[in-house]
Every structure is written in C-alpha cells, then in structure tokens.
Amino acid sequence: MPHCIRHCLSALVLLCGISIFPSCERASDEAAPRQFHSWTSDVILTDSARYLVDRSPLKGVKGYEKFFFLGEEILMYNGIPGDDDGRADMFPSHGECEKEYIAVWKLADSMLFLTGLDPLSNRVGIKGDTQHIRPMKEILIGRSLIDEETPLDGTPIPCTWVTGTYYVKKGSEHYGNIYADYQTRPFYEMIFENGRLLSVRRIETQPRTQEDSIAYEKERKRFYKKWRAFCKIRHRKAEERIKKTDEENQKKLDSIKKKYRESLR
Structure with a gap:
C-alpha cells in the first residue's frame, strides 16, 4: 500500500487498537470490480499523490454536472469519442469528462474535503483553484448537504454528505x-x-475477459450517450460567449470610430 495512503489513515490503526494496518480493512457489501474504470474527471489528492476515482463524490447531487462552466485549457479528447485513439481512458493521467469542471478532493486526517474547482484539462497538473469554493458552499448549503454555519469563503469543504x-x-x-x-x-x-x-x-486487477469487455462497452456507450448531450450544451454556451464577446468588441470599435470622427470636425 502506498505510503501516502498509510499516512492518511494512520488514525485507523489507533482505532483498531493494534499495529497491523491491514486488519482494519472492511469489505463493502458488493463484490469489488475486476478492473478499475474512472467515469469522472475528478481527482483525490493524498499528500502529493493524485488518484483517479471511479465516480465523482458529487454524483447524486441533482444538476451537479452544470453547477459551473469553467471552460477548458486543453481539449479533453485527441480523437473522436469512441475511437481507441481518442478515449480518455487511454491516458492514465485523468478519467472521463462527465461535467463542466474538475472537482479536486483531498484526504486529510482521514476526512475528505473538496478543495478546488478547475477548468477541464488533460494536463497532468492540478491547480485546485479555490475561486469557486464559496459559490459551491452556497449550493451545498441550499441543498442541506453541509452545515449552514459553514464559513462562506474559499476554505476546504468537509464532505459530510x-x-x-x-x-x-x-x-x-x-x-x-x-x-x-x-x-x-x-x-x-x-x-x-x-x-x-x-x-x-487493496484490490488486484484481474485480466480482462470477454464478459468484462462486453460489460465495459455497454457502460461506455451509456456514458457517451450522456456525453454527447453534455457536449451540445457546452458548444452552445461557447457560441453564446463568442457572440457576446464579438458584440462587446464591436461596441468598443464603434465607440472609437465615433470619437475619431468627432475629432475631425
């Protein structure tokens, strides 16, 4: 087990009253997956290590995909979605893009915190921008997911939900x-x-069987069906922003021209 996870969970060892960490393990009710697949662009940080996660901890919060539109620094896909050369899971530096932003989570003293919201990107680096943490807190308070006394600032959000x-x-x-x-x-x-x-x-990855591949392809098709609808919304918003910017630039240009003509009189 990586040192960063051991360090983050050292408190669990004390709770168990023994010195051997693995005895603190508790199996989930459902059988573990045979392979890992990440269906979110979110990441969890422990110390300086970045972990991909199978789904966003925000999943289940209605409308979470569209809470923020932060743009994108680099296109998430290098090819056509569905092609082997364009799938995000071909690049183990990030998971799939399922919403309009990346949520950055952190484990500290065995507690999960939401620490930042970043633009979509396929860069390895994570900024963990805190600019949108306050409005996220307002959303979560409004949905009764966190304490209403939570300070409305850029400090990390304890993920009690x-x-x-x-x-x-x-x-x-x-x-x-x-x-x-x-x-x-x-x-x-x-x-x-x-x-x-x-x-x-810790779970050992099992060799992929034909049944595993069939199940994965079914899930991937469901994912991309939602992804296409999501991309239409992003494309429309991008067009609206470009149109608004063009209109603002045209107004500025018209104003400059008007002042220039007046100066010639």
Whole structure:
C-alpha cells in the first residue's frame, strides 16, 4: 500500500487498537470490480499523490454536472469519442469528462474535503483553484448537504454528505506510460461514512475477459450517450460567449470610430 495512503489513515490503526494496518480493512457489501474504470474527471489528492476515482463524490447531487462552466485549457479528447485513439481512458493521467469542471478532493486526517474547482484539462497538473469554493458552499448549503454555519469563503469543504464505497487508482504523473502496464496495476477500495474514511482495501486487477469487455462497452456507450448531450450544451454556451464577446468588441470599435470622427470636425 502506498505510503501516502498509510499516512492518511494512520488514525485507523489507533482505532483498531493494534499495529497491523491491514486488519482494519472492511469489505463493502458488493463484490469489488475486476478492473478499475474512472467515469469522472475528478481527482483525490493524498499528500502529493493524485488518484483517479471511479465516480465523482458529487454524483447524486441533482444538476451537479452544470453547477459551473469553467471552460477548458486543453481539449479533453485527441480523437473522436469512441475511437481507441481518442478515449480518455487511454491516458492514465485523468478519467472521463462527465461535467463542466474538475472537482479536486483531498484526504486529510482521514476526512475528505473538496478543495478546488478547475477548468477541464488533460494536463497532468492540478491547480485546485479555490475561486469557486464559496459559490459551491452556497449550493451545498441550499441543498442541506453541509452545515449552514459553514464559513462562506474559499476554505476546504468537509464532505459530510459522502457515504459509500469508492474505488481509486493512482494516476500517471507523466505521459509516455504504457497503458497495458497501467491496466495491470492494483487499485483501492475506500469506504466513507459522512465524509470520514473508514477503511482502505487493496484490490488486484484481474485480466480482462470477454464478459468484462462486453460489460465495459455497454457502460461506455451509456456514458457517451450522456456525453454527447453534455457536449451540445457546452458548444452552445461557447457560441453564446463568442457572440457576446464579438458584440462587446464591436461596441468598443464603434465607440472609437465615433470619437475619431468627432475629432475631425
């Protein structure tokens, strides 16, 4: 188990009253997946390590995909969605893009926090921009998901609404990794209750069978069906922003021309 996860969960060892960490493991009710797949662009940070997660901890909060439109720094896909050369899961530095922003999460003292919201990007680096944390707090307070006394500032948000089992896998720190090698690496099961991490279990990645491939392709088709609708919205918003910018620039140009003509009289 990576040192960063051991460090983050050291409190669990004390709670168990023994010195061997693995005995604190608690299995989830459902069988663990045979392979890891990330269906979100979110990341969880522990110390300096970045982990991809199977789904966003915001999933289930109605409308979470469209809370913020922060733009994108680099296109998420290098090819056509669905093509082997264009799938996001071919790049182990990030997961799939399912919403209009990246949520950056952090584990600290076995508690999960939402620390930043970034533009969509396929860069390895994570900014964890705190600019939109306050409006996110207002949204979560309005939905009774966090304490209404939570300070409305850019400080991390304790994720007390997060309960359940999540699967994470350490992301690649640079491009050039062989995807086949990444596929075979182990991943981890994390169980949360009210935002607090109760246990971590290492899971060995199993060789992909034909049944696994069929199940994955079905899930991928469902994902891209939603993704296409999501992209139409993003495209429309982009066109609206371009149109608004062009109109503002034209007004400025007209004003300059008007002042110039008046100066010639």
